[in-house]
Amino acid sequence: MNDLLGVVDWSRAQFALTAMYHWLFVPLTIGLSVIVALMETIYVRTGNARWKGITQFWMTLFGINFACGVATGLILEFEFGTNWSNYSWFVGDIFGAPLAIEGILAFFMEATFVAVMFFGWNKVSRGFHLASSWLTALGVSLSAYWILVANSWMQYPVGCDFDPAQMRNVMTDFMAVAFSPVAVNKFFHAVFSGWTLAGVFVIGVSSWLLWRRSNVEAAKSSIRVGAWVGLAGILLTLWTGHGSAVEVARVQPMKLAAMEGLYRGSNGQSLVGVGVLKPESSRTADDPMSFSIDIPCGLSLLVYGNTTGFVPGIDDIIDGVTVNAQGDSIHGPSYADRIVMGKEARKALGDYEAARKAGDTAAMESAAARVQAYYSNFGFGYLPSPEAAVPNVGLTFYSFRVMVMAGGYLLVFILLVLFLSYRCNKWLENKWICLLGLLSIAVVWVCSQSGWIVAEVGRQPWVIQDLMPTSAAISGISKSWVQTTFWIFAAIFTGLLIAEMSIMLRFIGRSVKRDIENPKH
Amino acid sequence: METLEILQAYWWLLISVLGGLLVFLLFVQGGQSMLYSGVDETERQLMVNSLGRKWEFTYTTLVVFGGAFFAAFPLFYSTSFGGAYWLWMLILLSFVIQAFSYEFRRKSGNVYGTRFYDGCLMCNGFFGCVLLGVAVGLFFFGGPFTVNRVNLLDPSAPVISQWESTPALQSVLNLKTILLGVTVFFLARTMASLYFVNNIDGTADFTARMRRRTLWNGLIFAVLFVTFTVVLMLAPGYRADATGTFVAEDYIYFHNITRMWWLAAVFVLGVVAVLYGIGRTAFDAGWRAGIWYAGTGTVAVVIVLFSLAGYAGTAYLPSTADAQSSLSIANSSSTLFTLTVMSWVSVLIPFVLGYIWYVWRKMNATPLTARELSEESHTY
Numbered sequence: 001m002n003d004l005l006g007v008v009d010w011s012r013a014q015f016a017l018t019a020m021y022h023w024l025f026v027p028l029t030i031g032l033s034v035i036v037a038l039m040e041t042i043y044v045r046t047g048n049a050r051w052k053g054i055t056q057f058w059m060t061l062f063g064i065n066f067a068c069g070v071a072t073g074l075i076l077e078f079e080f081g082t083n084w085s086n087y088s089w090f091v092g093d094i095f096g097a098p099l100a101i102e103g104i105l106a107f108f109m110e111a112t113f114v115a116v117m118f119f120g121w122n123k124v125s126r127g128f129h130l131a132s133s134w135l136t137a138l139g140v141s142l143s144a145y146w147i148l149v150a151n152s153w154m155q156y157p158v159g160c161d162f163d164p165a166q167m168r169n170v171m172t173d174f175m176a177v178a179f180s181p182v183a184v185n186k187f188f189h190a191v192f193s194g195w196t197l198a199g200v201f202v203i204g205v206s207s208w209l210l211w212r213r214s215n216v217e218a219a220k221s222s223i224r225v226g227a228w229v230g231l232a233g234i235l236l237t238l239w240t241g242h243g244s245a246v247e248v249a250r251v252q253p254m255k256l257a258a259m260e261g262l263y264r265g266s267n268g269q270s271l272v273g274v275g276v277l278k279p280e281s282s283r284t285a286d287d288p289m290s291f292s293i294d295i296p297c298g299l300s301l302l303v304y305g306n307t308t309g310f311v312p313g314i315d316d317i318i319d320g321v322t323v324n325a326q327g328d329s330i331h332g333p334s335y336a337d338r339i340v341m342g343k344e345a346r347k348a349l350g351d352y353e354a355a356r357k358a359g360d361t362a363a364m365e366s367a368a369a370r371v372q373a374y375y376s377n378f379g380f381g382y383l384p385s386p387e388a389a390v391p392n393v394g395l396t397f398y399s400f401r402v403m404v405m406a407g408g409y410l411l412v413f414i415l416l417v418l419f420l421s422y423r424c425n426k427w428l429e430n431k432w433i434c435l436l437g438l439l440s441i442a443v444v445w446v447c448s449q450s451g452w453i454v455a456e457v458g459r460q461p462w463v464i465q466d467l468m469p470t471s472a473a474i475s476g477i478s479k480s481w482v483q484t485t486f487w488i489f490a491a492i493f494t495g496l497l498i499a500e501m502s503i504m505l506r507f508i509g510r511s512v513k514r515d516i517e518n519p520k521h
Numbered sequence: 522m523e524t525l526e527i528l529q530a531y532w533w534l535l536i537s538v539l540g541g542l543l544v545f546l547l548f549v550q551g552g553q554s555m556l557y558s559g560v561d562e563t564e565r566q567l568m569v570n571s572l573g574r575k576w577e578f579t580y581t582t583l584v585v586f587g588g589a590f591f592a593a594f595p596l597f598y599s600t601s602f603g604g605a606y607w608l609w610m611l612i613l614l615s616f617v618i619q620a621f622s623y624e625f626r627r628k629s630g631n632v633y634g635t636r637f638y639d640g641c642l643m644c645n646g647f648f649g650c651v652l653l654g655v656a657v658g659l660f661f662f663g664g665p666f667t668v669n670r671v672n673l674l675d676p677s678a679p680v681i682s683q684w685e686s687t688p689a690l691q692s693v694l695n696l697k698t699i700l701l702g703v704t705v706f707f708l709a710r711t712m713a714s715l716y717f718v719n720n721i722d723g724t725a726d727f728t729a730r731m732r733r734r735t736l737w738n739g740l741i742f743a744v745l746f747v748t749f750t751v752v753l754m755l756a757p758g759y760r761a762d763a764t765g766t767f768v769a770e771d772y773i774y775f776h777n778i779t780r781m782w783w784l785a786a787v788f789v790l791g792v793v794a795v796l797y798g799i800g801r802t803a804f805d806a807g808w809r810a811g812i813w814y815a816g817t818g819t820v821a822v823v824i825v826l827f828s829l830a831g832y833a834g835t836a837y838l839p840s841t842a843d844a845q846s847s848l849s850i851a852n853s854s855s856t857l858f859t860l861t862v863m864s865w866v867s868v869l870i871p872f873v874l875g876y877i878w879y880v881w882r883k884m885n886a887t888p889l890t891a892r893e894l895s896e897e898s899h900t901y
Contacts, residue, residue: 056898056899059899060899063624063899064624064625064628066624067620067621067623067624067625068620068621070577070580070620070621071617071618071620071621072617074580074583074584074613074616074617074620075613075617077584077587077588077591078587078602078609078613080591080598080602081587081591081598081599081601081602081603081609082602082603082606082609082610083603084603085598085599085600085602085603085604085680085681085682086599086673086679086680086681086682088591088595088598088599088602088603089595089596089599089670089681089682090673092591092592092595092596092598092599092855093595093855093856093859094859095591096588096590096591096592096593096595096598096855096859097592097855097859097862097863097866099587099588099591099592100585100588100589100591100592100593100863100866101588101592101863101866102588103581103584103585103587103588103589104585104588104589104866104867104869104870104873105866105869105873107581107584107585108581108585108873108877109873109876110577110581111577111578111580111581112578112876112877112880113880114577115574115577115880115884116880116883116884118899119574119884119897119899120883120884121898122893122896122897123883123884123886124883124884128883132880163856166670166856167670167671167673167681168670170856170858170859171855171856171858171859171862172858174858174862346674349673349674350671350674353671353674381676382676382679471676471679472673472676472679474679474680475602475603475604475606475680475682476603476604476680476682476683476684477603477606481606481607485610488614492614492617492618495632495633496621498632499621499625499631499632499633500621500625502630502631502632503625503628503629503630503631503632505630506628506629506630507628507629507630510629519898
């Protein structure tokens with residue numbers, strides 16, 4: 001059992017490591033592919049050769065980053081098999097489909113047309129090249145869509161039934177899986193956050209050029225494109241973020257409670273604007289915060305669009321308090337009850353298997369009915385206590401705050417840049433503005449990573465919401481194996497990140513001494 | 522035949538085709554393994570840039586191969602990847618270090634130097650081929666695992682697919698699987714030589730050397746392949762009877778190829794195409810199309826090998842620990858509903874192959890030259 005827990009912890013750490021490294025590169029790929037395609041569109045429409053130079057400058061940075069995204073992404077798909085083999089069987093009938101569709105529809109599109117983007121300037125027509133750039137951007141987003149469909153299904157399992165004969169979940173409604181509201185929201189939220197990140201990246205790098213008084217016109221032109229994409233990105237990210245919060249309240253109330261550090265909810269629940277949680281040992285349900293500035297009724301307003309709705313806290317949820325469609329609190333089974341029901345579902349499944357082996361059809365039907373009755377609590381049967389169903393509150397709470405505050409800052413920053421860009425663009429060359437642009441690159445990455453931490457830490461301990469805890473999803477492998485591969489990946493990906501940043505910095509640094517708009521080959 | 526059986530067979534065929542394409546595309550890895558054997562810097566640049574415009578196809582095909590297995594045969598995904606942990610981790614690592622090496626190798630500020638990245642490409646060239654060959658070898662020679670779904674009911678030990686805890690790679694490395702791995706490696710080098718002849722317009726000396734390499738690598742491959750074929754035809758396996766119980770059978774793959782005569786015909790045609798591609802490239806100094814003959818033949822032969830492993834009730838992942846835990850396309854597949862959905866998606870595959878073919882043709886209308894490299898805005 002101890003080794004099992006060790007394998008689970010290290011496998012989680014390995015997945016978190018690989019996913020977070022992957023997510024360092026992917027949002028830039030998503031957003032920069034759109035920005036590069038837009039710049040090339042300007043070049044093709046205007047015929048102005050300076051835009052070709054600008055396009056190729058950003059395309060080079062895109063290419064460096066794209067390779068890193070590809071390198072870090074491979075592991076993730078296969079880790080479901082290598083480290084989470086039980087999961088792969090338990091839901092493979094549903095979860096495998098989006099991954100396969102991603103490969104067939106998106107990866108080949110990316111792989112094919114990205115080659116045209118980089119090597120096709122002198123081999124294909126301008127129109128075909130432009131189409132290839134847009135198809136690469138489309139492929140990147142399509143890829144994100146199917147991955148997020150898969151991820152969302154883990155957090156909101158729909159379109160499936162449990163088949164006791166096969167001891168696994170089986171798909172019953174593909175459209176429900178592919179177009180679940182959680183998936184659609186998550187997709188747009190992630191993709192638009194990528195636009196924001198890339199927009200700020202372009203502004204930041206351009207700010208460096210302006211700081212060095214180099215390629216001033218190219219930098220200002222890039223800033224305009226980056227700022228518009230960034231503005232569209234941040235506004236749509238905020239909008240879809242709100243949609244995500246509403247969905248979380250509906251399907252993962254425990255995650256929302258952890259995001260707010262809320263232990264006892266109320267009608268007209270306030271929203272913590274800024275706050276510091278008490279240490280876990282001294283935290284109480286009625287007074288969990290050392291300090292906070294609250295927005296009265298803010299959380300109810302956010303979730304229900306009114307100031308009176310009830311938002312349950314962590315202890316409420318454990319006690320079985322939930323919310324009906326009208327936003328009123330109602331009592332359901334407590335987590336302690338759900339653990340009992342989960343164990344009952346597991347026992348019924350064992351009875352079904354025994355009856356199947358004995359050829360007792362009547363007993364099979366009876367056991368199947370019991371499995372069905374309790375199946376929505378199946379995962380609870382693996383938990384040792386109700387408290388085990390609570391995610392890491394501190395990490396979720398602070399990550400959420402960092403994400404929201406950084407997002408708010410980025411909105412103001414992008415608006416400022418746009419204003420300066422159109423009203424007094426000489427100010428873009430001001431060193432303080434340039435410095436702000438550079439610092440914003442760090443802020444946008446912190447924002448992006450925090451978002452993933454909220455999404456993934458906040459849903460623990462579930463690998464499939466309510467149906468399978470992470471601890472039951474594991475492979476039959478040794479802890480030392482996973483420890484070894486964890487450190488190997490940590491070393492390789494860190495080395496990769498160092499090389500990537502060094503190459504990018506060197507490329508940007510050298511651009512100071514050359515004319516971006518008229519590159520000499 | 523019921524619809525479910527038809528779809529299981531259909532998806533095994535699709536996986537076979539993906540497997541065939543993957544083995545063909547391993548010419549990229551084969552070429553990487555040759556970067557420092559008797560070539561000068563200019564030639565190395567041409568080789569890297571020629572391969573660098575194709576590496577993503579191999580990589581993507583590997584990912585799709587995995588995804589298709591996950592969607593169509595999740596019990597395989599669950600059993601093979603979790604059990605052969607180190608095998609798959611090393612395969613993945615070798616592809617990870619490939620993915621950034623092309624882009625980074627000659628970039629200013631790449632920290633570790635060009636030789637380091639070329640070393641990564643060579644590691645991927647060797648280990649990627651050999652280990653993928655070993656992994657495919659498991660389809661015929663199996664591994665020591667058990668599958669027991671009831672384990673899911675035990676919270677303290679819920680894992681359903683368990684492999685014998687032999688250290689690291691010991692449970693999957695044996696003479697037979699290594700034989701297939703080395704065979705795949707020399708096939709990849711042969712294909713790479715054919716590809717260079719076709720895709721690079723280098724000096725006459727370079728092309729002549731590549732033709733000689735085609736011959737020598739091809740000869741080694743042929744010897745290894747014949748040995749592997751004999752070993753395979755003599756190998757035992759398991760076949761499911763009418764009740765789904767696996768029964769041991771000697772010479773099962775020989776029986777399969779004689780029972781399914783059309784597979785034997787495709788196998789022979791494939792082998793002839795490969796040999797023709799190799800032979801004519803080696804001896805006809807004006808001919809460059811060998812890669813297409815050998816490539817088509819390779820895809821055909823791999824499809825046949827996968828078919829021998831998976832059809833006619835054969836266990837395509839035989840368990841050496843517990844015969845009844847073996848996996849067949851019948852007991853490891855997704856449900857009828859999922860296979861149907863995925864089959865509708867697969868209708869798009871010809872369209873995908875179509876645009877890949879179109880772009881490939883456009884981008885390779887003329888062979889790569891040193892002059893083109895000097896004029897390109899983006900090179901590796």
